Amino acid sequence: MTVVLVSGSIKRFTGLSGDSKPTSVPNGSTFLETDTGVAYITSDGGANWTVFTIGQVGHNVSAIADNRKVVATAGTRETLAASTSAKFVVITAETDNTGVVVVGGSTVVAALGTRRGKPLNAGESLGFPLDNLADVYLDVTVNGDGVTYVYLT
Numbered sequence: 001m002t003v004v005l006v007s008g009s010i011k012r013f014t015g016l017s018g019d020s021k022p023t024s025v026p027n028g029s030t031f032l033e034t035d036t037g038v039a040y041i042t043s044d045g046g047a048n049w050t051v052f053t054i055g056q057v058g059h060n061v062s063a064i065a066d067n068r069k070v071v072a073t074a075g076t077r078e079t080l081a082a083s084t085s086a087k088f089v090v091i092t093a094e095t096d097n098t099g100v101v102v103v104g105g106s107t108v109v110a111a112l113g114t115r116r117g118k119p120l121n122a123g124e125s126l127g128f129p130l131d132n133l134a135d136v137y138l139d140v141t142v143n144g145d146g147v148t149y150v151y152l153t
Helices: none
Strands: 006-007 012-015 030-033 039-041 050-052 064-070 088-093 099-103 116-119 127-128 137-140 146-152
Touching: 012 127, 088 116, 099 146, 137 146
Parallel strands: 012 030
Antiparallel strands: 006 012, 030 039, 039 050, 064 146, 088 127, 088 146, 099 116, 099 137
């Protein structure tokens, strides 16, 4: 495929990933690889092209899923889920919890005197980007308290 000029004074080009990107173009010009969807922009007249993201929602999110996790024994941290790829998670303490759920890494502790992590009271939520749900740990102050969660993949 030949590189095609798409528009006006700041030039917008399209082509295939194997095509040479144009040189001697206005700063701010863009090049879209139509076979990969990767977009580039130049700030030095086309001598160098830098990858940038356009038209994407979130982190290239392809699906949304949800689940529930109950921690059976207070003071015993558990992973949120088995190894599950994700891009973002929102964790909400169950609205009928009677204690506190603490969210954190592998050293999370719910006990007030030695607490580590982010405490959530019933109905409170916490959201953050991540790459695997198994990296998130929970501990509770009351047996059987838990969370619901929604994650993006």
